[in-house]
Amino acid sequence: MVSDELLSMLSDDVRRKVELGELTDDERLKLVLEHLYWRNNLSSTQIASLLGVDDRLVRRMMERLGIKRRERVEALKLRLTKYSKRGFTGSLIERIRLHTLIAADAHVRRHHAQIEVTTSTPNPWLISEIHFMLKPYSDHFNLNPFYNRRTGQFSWRLSILLDQSFDFLLRPVEVDVADDGQFWSFTASLLEGEASIEVVPYRGLAQVKVRVYNDDRRLMTLLHRGLLMRGLLAKMRLEKPRTTEEGVKFSHVVEVMDPHARRLLGRIAPDLIHFEKLLRAKAALKASERPWSEVEPLLREVERVVEAGLAASKRMAAEALARRAGRAVIGA
Structure with a gap:
């Protein structure tokens, strides 16, 4: 059976032939x-990655089915010249900013003579960043676009090929973490990767809570240490294990509450x-320590804007x- 994701990459003519069922396997x-x-x-x-099999199996299948492969020189030229790539020229701070974001919410692998960054998400703002x-x-x-059966939602798969200098x-x-420039660049990317900024009522006032989470204990330990060094009260803990396609995983969480959360966000x-x-x-900075009844309308509007953006992104993925x-899209 050919997956919906794979079918989406075929031309209309080829897809019809595949779906008709008149061909042998x-x-x-x-x-x-x-x-x-x-x-x-x-x-x-790349085909092996789509099929979820070893690339040697794909090459054996192509040989068995009589599919001609590119000459080595032609394949190398295609990989290296199809898209223009430039070496990394940013500063140390820019490098940390980029590296941390990719480490927090994307995957990296060596792809022949290039570096490939991939991620899957319905979040349009992460893709944009x-x-x-x-x-x-x-x-x-x-x-x-693809349909994520595990989450039951339409989403996007992003892939970017980079020069070898990005190894x-x-x-x-x-x-x-003792260097302010490096630490705050690192922290900003962790917050943008996997984190939540929550505003909750507490004794009639709005209280801010920032939670940063990641499976990489080392990243969370660095964040926790750097926050404590700057006098920001932060707690680090381990969340309950969760089962994924890759096995059982644990999320390490660093949590900061008001007034320290307000200081963190302000920075x-x-x-x-x-x-x-x-x-x-x-919104959190504006709401912090104010009466809940005054800030609740603002917070509802923030949720409305975010939900509308995510819904539009999923809708666009479904339509694409x-x-x-x-x-036709039905009930996307």
Whole structure:
């Protein structure tokens, strides 16, 4: 069975042939592999990633089905010249900002002579931020819609190819938490990656709570240490284990409450790029320690704006997927 995600990458003609069921399994497989390899210019490794199999298996299937492969020189030229890429030229602070965001909410791998950054999310502001940070260095920006069966929602899969000078993204983030410039750049990216900014009622007043979470204990330990060094009361704890497709995982959480949360947001809000996090930070700073009845309408409006943005992004993903598949969107 061919997945919806894979079908969305095929031309209308090829997709109809695959869906009609008049071909044998080998004929259908050959049609799909040929289209992805020659029409979409995907490598055998990229195809293997889509199918969830080893790339050696894809090459064996292509050989068995009689699918001609590119000459080595042609394949290398396609990989290196299809999109213009430029080496990293940013400062140490910019490097930490970028590296931490990618480490917090994306995946990195070496792709032949390039570095590939990928992430899957329905959040339009995270996609926009990653693109904003990386567009000075690469013309490659691949955004594909898909339906995430695990979460039950339409989403986007982002892929960006970078120059080999970005191989630092493959290594752990290095930051001197005693250095203000490095630490606050690091913290801003962690907040934009995986964090929540909440405003809750407490004894009739609005209280701010910031929670930053990540599976990487090392990142959370660095954050916790840096906050304590600056006199910000922060608690670090381990959340209950959760089961994912990759097995059981644990999230490490650093939590900061008012008045320390207000100080934290006041310091990093000017550096935030992620629209949702910036909007929530500004609203939290305005609401903190004020009567709940006064700030509740503002907080409801923030939620409305965020929910509308996410809903629009999911709707656009559903419509884009439907156009590729030639089907109407129903109840997206």
